[in-house]
Amino acid sequence: MLVDLVEIKINKNEALKNLFEKIPLLSKVIQFNKRISDISLRYVEYKILRYRVDKVENGFLKSDYRIVALNTYTGNTKLVDEIPATVKRYIASSCVQKPKINDSILKNNIEGEIEKHYRRYKSENMVLSDVFSIYKPYWTCDYNGKNIFLEAYKS
Incomplete structure (x- = not known):
């Protein structure tokens, strides 16, 4: 399918190197034979x-835009200053991570973020003007029975 996605900037080896740097030394000693698999x-x-x-x-009357980014996998919402640069590419639908959270919880997260924003700016009128999807790449792997996501782009 043809989608807008953030370009991959970090290759697999760099992502694994970053993961190994984040693992504490004591964990490396205790889990000596644990390997990363299924990358x-x-x-x-x-x-x-x-x-x-x-x-x-x-x-x-002044108009301005606020941008909310909603992660459909975890349900996290975040106010961002600008939309990340994307490119149009074809990806297999099997490579897209399925959401863990249902739509009603996602809707509640968005409403909560907007309510927090409204409390700061009560004199403003907010109207939804545009909704679209972008896809961010992540390297996923199994480490010690846990599914770990490693960023494949630079912010």
Whole structure:
């Protein structure tokens, strides 16, 4: 399928090197024979929601945009300043990570993030103007029975 995705900047060897640097020395000694296995490239879908914010300053209507990034795998939401640069590429649908969280929880997370934002700016009117998806690449692997996600892009 043809999607917008963030370009892969970190190869598999660099990602594994970063993982080994994060593992504490004591864990390396205790888990001496533990190996990383089943390394693959997966894509996580992020919903990008653009909100138009209308506010009145000095009698003039000013419009601005707020951008919310929603991770459909974990359900985390985050206000971002700008949309990440993407490229159009074909990827296999089997490489896309399926969401762990259902749509109602995702909707509640978005509403909670917007409510936090509204408390700061009560005089603003927010209107959803655009919704689209981008895909971010992650290297996934099994380490000690746990599925670990390693970033394959640079922020």
